[in-house]
Amino acid sequence: MSKRRRAAAAVAAALLLGLAASPAHAAEVSYATECVPPAISGLPPVKGTTKVEITAPATAEVGDEVEVVWKFVQAASKNPDLIDLPADSVQPGGTLKASGAQSADLAMRGPRENPPIPKGGAMVLSDMRGTLKLTAPGEVTLTPDAYAINALSTDTKCAPEETVEPAATIKVTEAGESPSPPPTPTPTPTPTPSPSQPSPTPSETDDDPGQTDFTGKEVQVPYACKTPIGDRNAVSPVRIDARKNGGSFDLTVQFKKSVMDSPAEIPAGSVKPSMEVVLGGADKGTVHVEGPVNAEPIKAGDPIEIPDLKGTYKPGADGESTLAPGVLTVQALGTTTTCTPERTEVSLTLDTTEQEGGASGGGSTGSGGGSGGTTPDGGLAETGAAHDGALRALGLVAGAAVLLGAAVFTFLPGRRAR
Numbered sequence: 001m002s003k004r005r006r007a008a009a010a011v012a013a014a015l016l017l018g019l020a021a022s023p024a025h026a027a028e029v030s031y032a033t034e035c036v037p038p039a040i041s042g043l044p045p046v047k048g049t050t051k052v053e054i055t056a057p058a059t060a061e062v063g064d065e066v067e068v069v070w071k072f073v074q075a076a077s078k079n080p081d082l083i084d085l086p087a088d089s090v091q092p093g094g095t096l097k098a099s100g101a102q103s104a105d106l107a108m109r110g111p112r113e114n115p116p117i118p119k120g121g122a123m124v125l126s127d128m129r130g131t132l133k134l135t136a137p138g139e140v141t142l143t144p145d146a147y148a149i150n151a152l153s154t155d156t157k158c159a160p161e162e163t164v165e166p167a168a169t170i171k172v173t174e175a176g177e178s179p180s181p182p183p184t185p186t187p188t189p190t191p192t193p194s195p196s197q198p199s200p201t202p203s204e205t206d207d208d209p210g211q212t213d214f215t216g217k218e219v220q221v222p223y224a225c226k227t228p229i230g231d232r233n234a235v236s237p238v239r240i241d242a243r244k245n246g247g248s249f250d251l252t253v254q255f256k257k258s259v260m261d262s263p264a265e266i267p268a269g270s271v272k273p274s275m276e277v278v279l280g281g282a283d284k285g286t287v288h289v290e291g292p293v294n295a296e297p298i299k300a301g302d303p304i305e306i307p308d309l310k311g312t313y314k315p316g317a318d319g320e321s322t323l324a325p326g327v328l329t330v331q332a333l334g335t336t337t338t339c340t341p342e343r344t345e346v347s348l349t350l351d352t353t354e355q356e357g358g359a360s361g362g363g364s365t366g367s368g369g370g371s372g373g374t375t376p377d378g379g380l381a382e383t384g385a386a387h388d389g390a391l392r393a394l395g396l397v398a399g400a401a402v403l404l405g406a407a408v409f410t411f412l413p414g415r416r417a418r
Helices: 003-016 388-394 401-407
Strands: 024-036 046-057 059-061 065-074 090-100 104-109 128-133 138-151 154-160 168-173 219-227 230-245 248-255 271-281 285-290 309-313 319-324 328-332 335-341 348-352
Touching: 024 138, 046 138, 046 168, 065 090, 065 104, 090 128, 104 138, 230 319, 230 348, 248 271, 248 285, 271 309
Parallel strands: 059 168
Antiparallel strands: 024 046, 024 154, 046 065, 065 128, 090 104, 090 138, 104 128, 138 154, 138 168, 219 230, 219 335, 230 248, 248 309, 271 285, 271 319, 271 328, 285 309, 319 348, 328 335
């Protein structure tokens, strides 16, 4: 963020916060912490001491929105001697507990701003900020709680191992001239589905013969992945949609989470996702869907966007046929990661009519441009797509990723990973 933008953001924050609040007061606490490195690192939990300074107004009025700042005085450890962490690659987020006159869990987050952190160097984390609306008179105490460190799209989760002392107290008084109770939250109305937007679930279909678009249910798919750096597990939120096209259906598979940031420079045309959609119910077999390769280079630190995967389903049976995410593959930089669902999660159910040459009992029924079977070089079929966890399991798309999870956070000073 430029200095001008940061200045503008600071001005906006000042305008939004309660101007009647008194000058900020800072206090420091330290507490024993256990941090769990990302699963991909294969490293055990580690213990250290976190020192935190909490800054908040000493006094304020009911109705004020006050800014609270969490400053890391000391992280639980140093960066291990594995990999240098580049500038602006580490982002903290955590929870601050308010208690006393009011109780709340205040979400705190810092910007992805840090100097380059060399191997063995002290971890440098940005200040986290959050805004608390004061709703009752009395004393409100603020206590740091669990936090997480995101570095190059891997998370280390840290939690206190002891009771943490409050780090700041705000004395809240009634509003001055015209006190009024805090507004009552307006109940969120139950959304009414639009009649023009069908939303079938895995257990139901729409018999409307004029319907052409079918929206699947988002399902959480647990994958066991074979990656270039070993076996990994990942969970993907996936949705399968369909559009009727004569007697067939054009399929679109979407991965609903944003993916990891790229840990290395990725050239254009070097990442290719695909999947085998599994048929069930009346029909049997699979449908091959795939996405395009990345058209542009992906810079280190930039997000990796996963395109929609597309293919054509030609039914091979009459009745209700189910569609579920199946085996997925990501080919990247000459490596292949194959992920197999640990259980079937149906996303969409369709009323189907058998078509000549359709799927029932067979294998892949075609794709929007792909053929299924084997790849041009005689390898395994491209059978999948990536998402946040799957790309993370893939690793970390270049070889540098194998060190990424291990180097993220947080080890006792002097401890060395094998």
